[in-house]
Amino acid sequence: MFEQLLSQTKLENKMKNSNINKSVFYGSFFFILLLTVVASIWPTIIGGFFKSIQAWLVVKTAWVYILTVGTVLFSSFWLIVSRMGDIKLGPDHSEPEFKNHSWFAMLFSAGMGIGLMFWGVAEPLMHFASPPVGTGGTVESAREAMKITFFHWGLHAWAIYAILAVMLAYSCYRKDLPLLPRSLLYPLLGDKIHGRAGDVIDVFAIIGTMFGVAASLGLGVIQVNAGLNFLFGVEQSTLIQVFLILGITALATTSVVLGLDGGIKKLSNINVILAAILMFAVLLLGNTVDLLQAFVQNTGAYFSDVVYKTFNLYAYEKKEAWIGGWTLLYWAWWISWAPFVGMFIARISKGRTIREFMIGVLFLPTGFTFLWMTVFGNSGINLILKQNATELSAAVNADVSTALFKFFEYLPMSNALSILGLTLVVTFFVSSSDSGSLVIDTLASGGQQDPPLWQRIFWAVTEGVVAAVLLLAGGLDALQTMTIVTSIPIIILIAAGLYGFIKTLRTDYQLMHAVQNHNTVVQYSQASSDWKDRLEMLTSHPAQKDAKRFLKEVVRPALNEVRDEMIDRDLDVELTEKADKSVALNIKNGEVEDFLYNIRLRTFEVPEYAQDDKNTYVRAEVFLSSGGQDYDVYGYSKEQIVVDLITQYEKHFHFLHVKNAEVQQS
Secondary structure (H helix, E strand, C coil): CHHHHHHHHHHHHHHHHHHCCHHHHHHHHHHHHHHHHHHHHCHHHHHHHHHHHHHHHHHHHHHHHHHHHHHHHHHHHHHHHCHHHHCECCCCCCCCCCCHHHHHHHHHHHHCHHHHHHHCCHHHHHHHHCCCCCCCCCHHHHHHHHHHHHHHHCHHHHHHHHHHHHHHHHHHHHCCCCCCHHHHHHHHHHHHHHCHHHHHHHHHHHHHHHHHHHHHHHHHHHHHHHHHHHHHCCCCCHHHHHHHHHHHHHHHHHHHHHHHHHHHHHHHHHHHHHHHHHHHHHHHHCCHHHHHHHHHHHHHHHHHHHHHHHCCCCCCCCCHHHHHHCHHHHHHHHHHHHHHHHHHHHHCCCCCEHHHHHHHHHHHHHHHHHHHHHHHHHHHHHHHHHHCCHHHHHHHHHCHHHHHHHHHCCCCCHHHHHHHHHHHHHHHHHHHHHHHHHHHHHHHCCCCCCCCHHHHHHHHHHHHHHHHHHHHHCCHHHHHHHHHHCHHHHHHHHHHHHHHHHHHHHHHHHHHHHHHHCCCHHHHHHCCCCHHHHHHHHHCCCCHHHHHHHHHHHHHHHHHHHHHHHHHCCCEEEEEEECCCEEEEEEECCCCCCEEEEEEEEEEECCHHHCCCCCEEEEEEEEECCEEEEEECCCCCHHHHHHHHHHHHHHHHHHHHHHHHHHHHC
16 A cells, blocks of 8 residues: 555656746745754754744734734625625636535634634633733633633634635635735736745745644644543653654645545544534533523623724733733734635635625634633633632643643543543644645645645655654744744735735726626617527527537637627737637737636536426536626527627726726726
């Protein structure tokens, strides 16, 4: 089996080596190797260096983080409620690649699934014991602890992921740009993104993703080791943790080899199912009614305070140590992970409208997170408030990685819950690792969504090696801090990308609006003089051979006639065909949007209401540059095809006029 895999790897290496962006691949690997060696040899010095930068950022640029996250959040809301939300992430006729439950499972697993396992009990208890304002250990501090936890893990985090993901998905699936961070700057830089400037952006994204995943993997195995120690008495040591990294890396590599459908999607579905089982088990084994009441109240308190907390810098109370150690740390971490998570979410989101995408990415995982934090956080707080569970509080203060397993000791079936929790920690780490590998593969191969197999294995193994080396050398904390520091350039990327994105969206909406709503009497002349013939066409279900004959004998001559006329008028026009499946006329307009009129044959199952013995039939549908228009022209005469084409061209002209008028006014 191994030899077969190796031979397949060598073959793909030869066949797909041309897909590699050598500047990005070798440049990122060089810097990863260099930083890993430096952090391994001088972990204390490097850690101190990055911590000093982080401390300076907290004092001098905290307002930048707060303003950025606030802008991102409210921009996300604007996309949901505005008319721009009607635009699809892809051509108008595209459909989602994955079903809703698989889509949610994958974005949730990649985004922060492992963080909930690590902090679900620990963070609420830490805020409860030591709130930023007031006295700890009280009912009031309990309420505040849950509001702060919701704030850190709620809409703000997912808005950062969502805004970068929607910009990437739009650039890739709507504008045919590569699925790379560099594409965000196309509205500003144009074709320059395909040069050195774009390579630098992608190298930076690979380095941030690699060290973010490696640091998370290295720190996460500490929790796995703690769970094994709790359940089976396995020694907690660096050597054990290195072996755990090797095991998780092997599982992640296997998942990466199986691909997005065969590995990552299935594993993500398993993650969400196991997480739901664990959460509802704790909910039912605990005080169920109290927890559900707390969930409703916590959610209401979060939304009532969301604006205040978003912009609260403690400017009058000077809580720099607290906000720097919590809120800004979270914002920087989410931002630094945004290229990784954003690219992955974009990869799985083709075919959804912007509104559907933003609602799904913002509210579905946030709702699950709120329930999770309530079940685990409020349960832990109640144990301390009502049952004086001092050992749980001491465990959190001593070692955060043991908090989850100490918490399970206070519940029935503690061993079963611990085994399930430990399994979930491992599977979440595996899904994070292979998601990271897939993103790095895409970056290093110039945006190829199916990178070479050998490259997928290479990056998955590299993540494990980097994590193991830094864990042995004590350099993980330094790299975690470095990952956070890298958030500043990503803030600039998001800000520039958001400006260009909104500008391009407005143009795209104008085109869609012009095509759908600008009508003239010309288009109505397409109606046949013999309405009975037209009715016959509407109720018939043509076979493939009939549709091909229509394409050859009616559509092609009609488009040829228009092409010849346009050439006589000195227009840059081209007629293209695809193997008796489509005929297209493309009019190139220089610096503005080209016009495309394409009649494409599409096969459908005959509906039950049609009362036809055939299983399938063919439609001749019109496609424009924005995608399919969902109407059938089979049975039109040559003159009617010409009229329909000219009508669509007139609508395109109307769009160009509106756009030009706006430019002149501005």
